Amino acid sequence: MKRAVPIVLAALLVVCFSLFFRMQAILGSSPSDEPRPSETNSMLQKILTSQRLWGQDAFAVFATLEAWKNAGETSIVMFPDRVLGGKKSDTPAGVEQSAAHLTAALKRAQPKLRSEYQAVYRQSMVRTSGFKIATERFLEDDSFRVVLKREGGEFLKKGVTMRTIIDLYGKPENTTTEVVQSQGDRRPAVLTVHSYANGAIKFVQSDLSPTPDVVDQVVVDVTTSAAQLY
Amino acid sequence: MKPVSRVESRFLIYSLLWVGTMFCLGCGSLHTKDIATDALDPNNLSDTEPSIAVNPHNTEEIAIVTFSENWSPATGAPVWKTSDRGVTWRKVFQVVQPAAGQVGPGDQKIDFDVNGNIYVAELGLGGGIADFVFRQSAGPDAPLAPGAAYGNDQPHLSVDRYSSSPNVGHLYSPWLDFGQPLERSTVAWSSNEGIAMNSVGAGNNTSFPNRTTRVAIAPNGKVYIVYKIREGTAGAPNGFENVHFTVNRSDDGGASWSGLGVTGVSVHGAPQAQTYMTTSFGNPAKGKVARARSSDAWIASNPETGDVYVSYVQRDGSGFAQIYVARSTNEGATWNSTRVTDGTHNSAYPEIAVTKRGVVGVLYIDYDDSGSATLFRHHFARSFNDGVHWEDWTLQSMDPGPLSNAFSGFLWGDYEGLTAARNTFYGVYTGESSGRTVPQLDPIFFRQKSCRWWWFSCWLESE
Numbered sequence: 025m026k027r028a029v030p031i032v033l034a035a036l037l038v039v040c041f042s043l044f045f046r047m048q049a050i051l052g053s054s055p056s057d058e059p060r061p062s063e064t065n066s067m068l069q070k071i072l073t074s075q076r077l078w079g080q081d082a083f084a085v086f087a088t089l090e091a092w093k094n095a096g097e098t099s100i101v102m103f104p105d106r107v108l109g110g111k112k113s114d115t116p117a118g119v120e121q122s123a124a125h126l127t128a129a130l131k132r133a134q135p136k137l138r139s140e141y142q143a144v145y146r147q148s149m150v151r152t153s154g155f156k157i158a159t160e161r162f163l164e165d166d167s168f169r170v171v172l173k174r175e176g177g178e179f180l181k182k183g184v185t186m187r188t189i190i191d192l193y194g195k196p197e198n199t200t201t202e203v204v205q206s207q208g209d210r211r212p213a214v215l216t217v218h219s220y221a222n223g224a225i226k227f228v229q230s231d232l233s234p235t236p237d238v239v240d241q242v243v244v245d246v247t248t249s250a251a252q253l254y
Numbered sequence: 255m256k257p258v259s260r261v262e263s264r265f266l267i268y269s270l271l272w273v274g275t276m277f278c279l280g281c282g283s284l285h286t287k288d289i290a291t292d293a294l295d296p297n298n299l300s301d302t303e304p305s306i307a308v309n310p311h312n313t314e315e316i317a318i319v320t321f322s323e324n325w326s327p328a329t330g331a332p333v334w335k336t337s338d339r340g341v342t343w344r345k346v347f348q349v350v351q352p353a354a355g356q357v358g359p360g361d362q363k364i365d366f367d368v369n370g371n372i373y374v375a376e377l378g379l380g381g382g383i384a385d386f387v388f389r390q391s392a393g394p395d396a397p398l399a400p401g402a403a404y405g406n407d408q409p410h411l412s413v414d415r416y417s418s419s420p421n422v423g424h425l426y427s428p429w430l431d432f433g434q435p436l437e438r439s440t441v442a443w444s445s446n447e448g449i450a451m452n453s454v455g456a457g458n459n460t461s462f463p464n465r466t467t468r469v470a471i472a473p474n475g476k477v478y479i480v481y482k483i484r485e486g487t488a489g490a491p492n493g494f495e496n497v498h499f500t501v502n503r504s505d506d507g508g509a510s511w512s513g514l515g516v517t518g519v520s521v522h523g524a525p526q527a528q529t530y531m532t533t534s535f536g537n538p539a540k541g542k543v544a545r546a547r548s549s550d551a552w553i554a555s556n557p558e559t560g561d562v563y564v565s566y567v568q569r570d571g572s573g574f575a576q577i578y579v580a581r582s583t584n585e586g587a588t589w590n591s592t593r594v595t596d597g598t599h600n601s602a603y604p605e606i607a608v609t610k611r612g613v614v615g616v617l618y619i620d621y622d623d624s625g626s627a628t629l630f631r632h633h634f635a636r637s638f639n640d641g642v643h644w645e646d647w648t649l650q651s652m653d654p655g656p657l658s659n660a661f662s663g664f665l666w667g668d669y670e671g672l673t674a675a676r677n678t679f680y681g682v683y684t685g686e687s688s689g690r691t692v693p694q695l696d697p698i699f700f701r702q703k704s705c706r707w708w709w710f711s712c713w714l715e716s717e
Contacts (some may be wrong), residue, residue: 099489111679163382165380203663207432208406210377210379211303211321211360211361212664231300231324231399232379233358234351
């Protein structure tokens, strides 16, 4: 009988701990709930290899993230028809050097991808030869950015909704809103930003979109993603 | 004839008094209504930056535009409409996508012409920025037809509907030209309902950039703009800059803007005015804040005499940004200013309108941050004696903090809506909802007939 007491206590302790962690999982979002590195990497891999989200040109862009990184971009913004660098400038000259660096870097051999990415991206790699790098004024905030396009290219698939994202990856780790002011007095964009993979991927809805439920743009953290890819 | 008994005569007097009291109680009272409902606004949109117009043919018909649903290739953006002077409202999705790939509305303003046809100026974002004037080419609720692309930032709109004007039917759309080294106030005019637009530089940008261009038309067809010349921040507190609020006039239907000389006339004389240039109107430490960069000037004309009125913001000796109204009785050549506000709170967003009898109305916003949360208060001030004295009424006091569709940095937009038709003011502001399942920002309509109590013909005049 006496020998059974510690066993029962130990069992109770195990039950209590498991209940505690279960409750934390249900309640969610406390600082200690930040995704573990392995979870972040797993989520990042799921997102960066999704055929539901991305056109073939996006995979070619992801395969060259090291080039973006070397051009000084810490993030890229994926749209259905183009990719913008995250770096902002008040003048075209401020990003022309980045554009030149990116153009040169894309011509060089890219680092070898990890096998799980190579399997998905291999067929898309040839598309990089059709990429055109330039600078453009981003109407959302009037900043000048590096832009990458390809004739008839498809980067973010059109019509992806947040419902689809939640179905694929669960609820976002956090959701914030951001008012983006332009230099002029036109209506600002109110962005709803949904973060995944510890903030490495942000799905963004814009109130300026004709269909506000649709994901308007996706922000990819270049540093974190590049570390995962190679 | 049967004599009237004492009881009967007393009853008659009381009845007359009761009827008279009831009649007078209805006169001049402020009618206000949240025009959105759960059915009309199922997505709980913010409905910011509203503007309003009244059909001169039938003042029961009122139209409002706000940032509500966007247009798409398949569906137009809405115009809020009422046919019973604001009692019931509906949304008419008639502002179609002006061109393929255009996203919007990005800015908008509404007006009616002399025949009761509706016009809307819209900013669209596509490969660049383009403005369009939409016109009514079929029934009043049919899709509106976009005209020629023109312009750039913040298009406004006024249509000349004075039969006394040589340019009746002309429309004028001021906008800001960012294509200049120093931004310039520019006005596009059209004599064919916006099908062709002619843009003409109007502001003095010789040394400094312009901003915030507003337009008004006088009964003689002369057209006035007010804009600010931005002259830097030397000596100005954080969030303010030094400006001259400047008026100029076109005497030729918008073809040229030199009626008051090429440099125009400052409504507050030679000294600079300090006004807002901020995305933090309010107290950031105590809640959400608003953008006030082009929220400091408006212009209107007396529809009978042609006197011109400008409302503007000036930080004065009180230490607060205050609302001032300047009046010109000589077509803009000289101006006299009076202060509308009482020198106790920061104020901005003044819109001004003038009734047929010369009553001046100003819609504006101030804030009170003396408590734990900033309270923003929409005010409606009226003057019955050309601005000498102001009667001020608080329309609503609001803490936007708990309202989930109130986004800090752009709470209600850069401006709101006020107009006058005959002897009544009609206004709209983006305020706290009433009667909605989810408390939120909504477009709040108000109207108020404005006559002196002894102006019997004014009270009896048909609206």
